[in-house]
Amino acid sequence: MEILAIGTILAYLLSTVSYFIFLFQQKKVLNRIGFTLLLTGFILQSIFVGYKYALEGHFPVYDLQGTLLVAGWAVAGVFFLLQYKFNLKILGLFAALLAAIIMIIAAQVPSQPLPSRNLFNNFWLISHVIAVLIGNASFTLAGGAGLLYLLQERAIKSKRPGFFFKRLPSLERIDATGYACIIIGFSMLTLGLIMGFIYAKNVWGRFWGWDPKEIWSGITWLLYAALLHGRISLGWRGRKAAIMSIIGFAVLLFTFFGVNFLLQGHHGQFTRF
Amino acid sequence: MGNIFLLGLNHRTAPVELRECIAFNPQDTEKTLELLKKEPSINESLLYSTCNRVEVLFVAEDKQAAVAKVKDCLSAINDLPLDRFEQALYLYENNDAVRHLFRVAASLDSMIVGEPQILGQIKNAYRTATTRHTSGVILNRLLHRAFFVAKRVRSETGIGDNAVSISYAAIELGRKIFDTLENKKVLLIGAGEMAEIAVEHLIRNRVGNIYVANRTFERGAALAKKFNGQAIRLEELVAFVQQVDIIISSTGAPDFVIRRDQVKELMRGRRNRPVFFIDIAVPRDIDPDINRLPNCYVYDIDDLKNVIEDNIEDRQQEAIKGERIVDEAVIRFQEWLASLDVVPTIVSLRNKLDTIAQGELKKTLGSLNLAEDERAAIIRMTNALVKKILHDPTLLLKRDGCRGNRSVHLDLVRKLFKLDE
Numbered sequence: 001m002e003i004l005a006i007g008t009i010l011a012y013l014l015s016t017v018s019y020f021i022f023l024f025q026q027k028k029v030l031n032r033i034g035f036t037l038l039l040t041g042f043i044l045q046s047i048f049v050g051y052k053y054a055l056e057g058h059f060p061v062y063d064l065q066g067t068l069l070v071a072g073w074a075v076a077g078v079f080f081l082l083q084y085k086f087n088l089k090i091l092g093l094f095a096a097l098l099a100a101i102i103m104i105i106a107a108q109v110p111s112q113p114l115p116s117r118n119l120f121n122n123f124w125l126i127s128h129v130i131a132v133l134i135g136n137a138s139f140t141l142a143g144g145a146g147l148l149y150l151l152q153e154r155a156i157k158s159k160r161p162g163f164f165f166k167r168l169p170s171l172e173r174i175d176a177t178g179y180a181c182i183i184i185g186f187s188m189l190t191l192g193l194i195m196g197f198i199y200a201k202n203v204w205g206r207f208w209g210w211d212p213k214e215i216w217s218g219i220t221w222l223l224y225a226a227l228l229h230g231r232i233s234l235g236w237r238g239r240k241a242a243i244m245s246i247i248g249f250a251v252l253l254f255t256f257f258g259v260n261f262l263l264q265g266h267h268g269q270f271t272r273f
Numbered sequence: 274m275g276n277i278f279l280l281g282l283n284h285r286t287a288p289v290e291l292r293e294c295i296a297f298n299p300q301d302t303e304k305t306l307e308l309l310k311k312e313p314s315i316n317e318s319l320l321y322s323t324c325n326r327v328e329v330l331f332v333a334e335d336k337q338a339a340v341a342k343v344k345d346c347l348s349a350i351n352d353l354p355l356d357r358f359e360q361a362l363y364l365y366e367n368n369d370a371v372r373h374l375f376r377v378a379a380s381l382d383s384m385i386v387g388e389p390q391i392l393g394q395i396k397n398a399y400r401t402a403t404t405r406h407t408s409g410v411i412l413n414r415l416l417h418r419a420f421f422v423a424k425r426v427r428s429e430t431g432i433g434d435n436a437v438s439i440s441y442a443a444i445e446l447g448r449k450i451f452d453t454l455e456n457k458k459v460l461l462i463g464a465g466e467m468a469e470i471a472v473e474h475l476i477r478n479r480v481g482n483i484y485v486a487n488r489t490f491e492r493g494a495a496l497a498k499k500f501n502g503q504a505i506r507l508e509e510l511v512a513f514v515q516q517v518d519i520i521i522s523s524t525g526a527p528d529f530v531i532r533r534d535q536v537k538e539l540m541r542g543r544r545n546r547p548v549f550f551i552d553i554a555v556p557r558d559i560d561p562d563i564n565r566l567p568n569c570y571v572y573d574i575d576d577l578k579n580v581i582e583d584n585i586e587d588r589q590q591e592a593i594k595g596e597r598i599v600d601e602a603v604i605r606f607q608e609w610l611a612s613l614d615v616v617p618t619i620v621s622l623r624n625k626l627d628t629i630a631q632g633e634l635k636k637t638l639g640s641l642n643l644a645e646d647e648r649a650a651i652i653r654m655t656n657a658l659v660k661k662i663l664h665d666p667t668l669l670l671k672r673d674g675c676r677g678n679r680s681v682h683l684d685l686v687r688k689l690f691k692l693d694e
Contacts, residue, residue, distance in 0.1 A: 156449060157564060159576045160583070166435070170452035171547065235544030238568045 004048040005107050011041030012076075012100035019093035023167055031089050038096050042076040045103070049073060061129040064109045070130065072102035074137035078184065082141065086177040088169055094144035124199035131192030132217075136252060138185030139224070143249030145178035146242035153239055175237055178245055182231075186224045193217060216255040223248050275316050275680065276336065277411065277610075279370035280343050280362060281328030284384050287361035295351050295358060297322035299401070305329075305346050306407045314338040316680070317409040319416070321398035323391060325384050330374060332411050332680075340364060371415065371606050375599045378419040379426035380433070387432040387588045392423045410684040414609065422602045426595040434591070435584035440471040442580045443551050443572065444478060447519060450549050450570055456481040458517040462510065462531075463487060463524030464496045467553050471521050472500055484517065486510050488524065514548070515539045521551045522558035530558040537566055553577075612693065613683045615670050621692045622666065626659045 015037035022030035049069055052060040060066030079095035082088060148168055155165040168174070196214075197207040208214060227244045230236035236244070282295065297305065302320050309318040314335040321328055329347070333339030344362070348355040365373045376382040380391050399416045402408040408416070427433055436442040447454050457480050461468055464487045472483065483502030486509070487493030494504040505513055514520065514531060524530055531550070540548075545568045552559040552573040564571040572580075611617065634655050638648060670682060687693055 152449070156446065156570055159564075159572065159579065161446070161449075161580055162583075165449060170449050172450065172452040235541070235546075237545050238547065240545075240567065 004044055004051065005103070008041050008044040008048060009100060009103045009107060011037050011044060012072075012096055012103055015041060015096035016093065016100050019090070019096055023090060023093060026167060031092070034092050034096065035083070035089075038076060038079070038092060038099070041096075041099060041103075042073070042080070045069070045073045045076070045099075059126045059129075061126070061133075065106050067129070067133070068102050068106035068109070071133050071136065072099045072106065074130075074134045075099050075102065075140060078134060078137045078141055078181070081184075082177055082180065085180065086173060088145070088148075088173060088177045090148065090168060091141060091144055091177065094141065098140060098144075122199060122202070124195050124202065128192050128195035128199055131188045131195060135185045135188030135192055136256060138181045138188060139245070139248055139252050142178050142181030142185060142245040143252075145174050145181060146245035146249075149174045149178060149242035150239065150246075153242075171238065175241065178241060179231065179237075182224060182228060182241075182245065186221075186228055189217075189221055189224065193221060212259050213255070216251075216259050220248070220251050220255050223251055275332045275334050275411070276367050277330070277332055277370045277415065278336070278339065278343075279328055279330050279365040279373050280340060281326060282358065282361040282363065283326035283328070283382070286363060287358065291358055291361060292324065292327070294353050295322075295327050295347065296324070297327060297350070301350050302398070302401055303405060305350050306402060306405045308346050308349075309343065310405070310407050312339065312342045315342065317412045318343075318407045319398055319402040319412055321395050323394050326377070328377070330370065330412065330415075332409070336366075367610075368603055368607055372599060372603045374415065374419050375422045375602055376596075378423040379595055379599060380423070381426070381592050381595050381599065385437050386585070386592050387434075387437070389427075389433055392420070396420065410680045411610070411613075415606065418602060418606050422599060425602075426598050429598065430591040430594040432588055432591045432595055435587055437581050437584050437588065439467070439553070439574070439577050439581065440474045442577050442584070443471055443521075444474050446570070446572060446580070447475075447478075447549055450547055451518065454478040454480050454519075457519055458482045459484070459502075460510075460513055460517040460520045461485045461496070461502075462520065462522040462558060463526075463554065464492050465523035465553070468521050468523040469496070471551065471553070475519070476500065480519070482517075484513055486513070511535050511539070515542050517548070518546070519549045519551065520559070521553065523554045524558050525554070526558060527556060529560045531563070532560045533562040533566065536560075536563050536569060540566060540568065551577075612687070613680055615679065615683065618683050618686055618692065619663075619667050619670060622686065622690055623659075623663055625690055625692060626663060630655050630659050 015034045018030050018034035018037060022034055049060060052066065052069070061070055075095055076099045079092060082091065149171060151164045152168040152171055152174060155161050155163075155168075156171070196217075200209065201207050223244075227236070227241065227248065230244075231241060282292070284292070287295075297320060302322065305320055306318060309315050309329075309331065315331050315333045317332040319330045327347070329343050331339060331343060344355055344359070347353075347358070373382070378392055378395050380387050380389065383391055395416070399408065402412065436445045444454070447457075451457055454475060455478070459472065459475055459480050459482070461472060461483065464485065476483075483497070483500045484505050485493045485497040485500070485502055486505050486507050487496070488507060490504060490506060496502075497504040511531070514536065520531070522530060536548075547568045547570065550559045550563060550569070550571040552571060555574060557573050559571050559573070561571055561573065563569050612621075634652060638651065643651070666686065670679070670686065
């Protein structure tokens with residue numbers, strides 16, 4: 001188990017280093033190494049998650065370590081999907097760095113395997129958590145794409161194309177990737193919330209309980225809904241969409257971590273230690 | 274054996290008026306090569322001529338005679354007295370000639386460092402020389418090394434990375450905005466020459482519809498026809514800005530042709546799809562404030578020039594790396610050339626035979642039980658055999674048996690006995 005964790009962290013860290021050097025030197029082989037390492041990390045992490053599943057008898061999303069584990073796994077997974085469709089290579093730097101950081105934190109926090117309860121093997125609950133985490137991962141990468149967009153736009157508008165101009169892809173491609181991230185993220189978040197409602201109805205007999213986590217998730221959902229609406233009906237694209245995705249990411253971070261630490265609620269036990 | 278010489282002139286030593294007079298078309302080149310072939314002091318020759326340089330590369334035994342002959346040829350073919358251009362000529366010898374050729378092929382010596390055409394031009398010149406049989410062992414090897422060096426410099430340094438002409442810079446910017454220029458609509462305002470060049474580049478990148486707006490409709494229509502586009506009237510201009518993606522403006526209008534407020538209104542109708550203005554007019558046609566609008570990008574002629582200057586600086590930085598690659602290659606070539614000399618070839622040939630003979634002797638004597646004098650006799654016989662076998666080849670290589678073209682024989686011997694291991 002330790003070896004798996006260390007291997008995963010190592011693969012992600014080396015992938016980050018490789019992508020970082022790629023940013024400077026722009027050698028294709030570095031991109032390929034980074035990608036392969038990221039894939040290696042992803043596979044190791046999948047084994048890790050599976051192993052933990054077998055060990056604990058339920059999908060490992062009931063303590064902070066498990067949640068982080070799946071969150072990092074989702075980041076890498078969503079990146080592969082995007083890479084396949086848009087080939088936005090340098091986004092790998094974000095994905096690898098993020099996956100590495102999440103894994104390192106996951107390795108630091110103590111694992112508190114809860115006794116297996118039937119409650120946890122509920123289909124709705126597990127689907128809810130996985131869908132929400134994939135959604136979060138997509139939104140995170142959308143934030144990364146937003147940052148890349150702002151850098152590249154600045155380079156072009158300033159009329160002094162320099163470091164980033166040469167190294168970052170075109171505005172259109174970054175924008176399209178960010179948009180795809182938002183669409184995936186929004187779909188998954190919506191799906192995740194619906195499953196959460198169904199689960200809540202089953203267990204507590206109500207869909208919505210004004211729990212802080214629920215409220216903030218609702219706010220996040222509304223924010224991304226507004227972003228998508230603006231894009232589709234008003235043509236908010238480019239800079240505006242990029243800034244919105246970055247703001248969205250900040251709100252998301254608060255919903256994921258902040259709420260648990262600062263406010264009380266029934267999600268607390270899963271993401272606190 | 275012969276030395277390598279390079280005689281020529283380029284944009285640094287000769288003004289354009291002079292270079293115009295000493296330009297070689299393919300027929301002239303072939304004629305010159307035929308003339309040089311007849312000259313006994315010249316073993317191999319090759320000539321390339323571009324708008325920035327004319328250079329003759331040749332291998333010769335007798336420097337003075339050969340150089341005089343090449344100068345004569347340059348003068349005769351171009352019908353220009355030697356004293357008019359002799360001042361501009363430079364002559365490089367051996368290592369310096371090799372280095373110069375490598376630098377030229379790698380585009381380190383070009384007026385615009387990193388421009389890619391020169392390599393193709395030298396390849397053509399080499400093809401001509403091979404079909405005319407004026408290149409031999411040395412030039413063949415040298416040219417292949419030059420192509421290899423050029424390829425290495427291009428792939429290992431960023432020497433050819435960034436655009437260094439106005440229209441290329443504009444295309445590069447367009448690609449960084451739109452990702453691909455395919456099917457992007459282009460509006461041309463004014464029908465200047467510079468705009469035409471830019472449009473030709475765009476067409477090569479497979480842009481979509483092209484619209485031309487001009488003060489005199491007929492001139493615009495003529496240009497539109499040339500590009501398979503559509504002419505529009507100046508009054509319709511603003512409405513078209515809403516449709517197109519790239520706008521190239523080059524009118525002589527004293528005031529802005531497109532203003533910020535107009536574009537701002539249009540962006541909603543475009544649903545904020547990006548639009549790229551290229552303003553190559555002086556005074557400017559496009560309100561520079563448009564650049565401040567979201568998803569609008571304006572580059573005027575000065576902006577483009579700045580981009581190019583930065584890129585040229587970058588190329589110069591990269592050229593330093595290129596020089597290092599060239600230096601390495603010169604040393605490697607020098608080593609090969611030295612091995613082609615008579616003495617080292619004879620020495621290694623003798624060594625090779627000696628090694629074989631000693632090896633066989635050891636094997637044979639080891640298995641036989643012979644008396645001391647019998648052993649000595651066999652050793653003597655073996656050594657004599659080696660000496661006798663080597664006698665004639667050595668004589669041929671040393672004497673003028675190969676009549677000036679010794680390098681061919683040396684090369685053959687080295688290959689025959691696999692001496693380059």
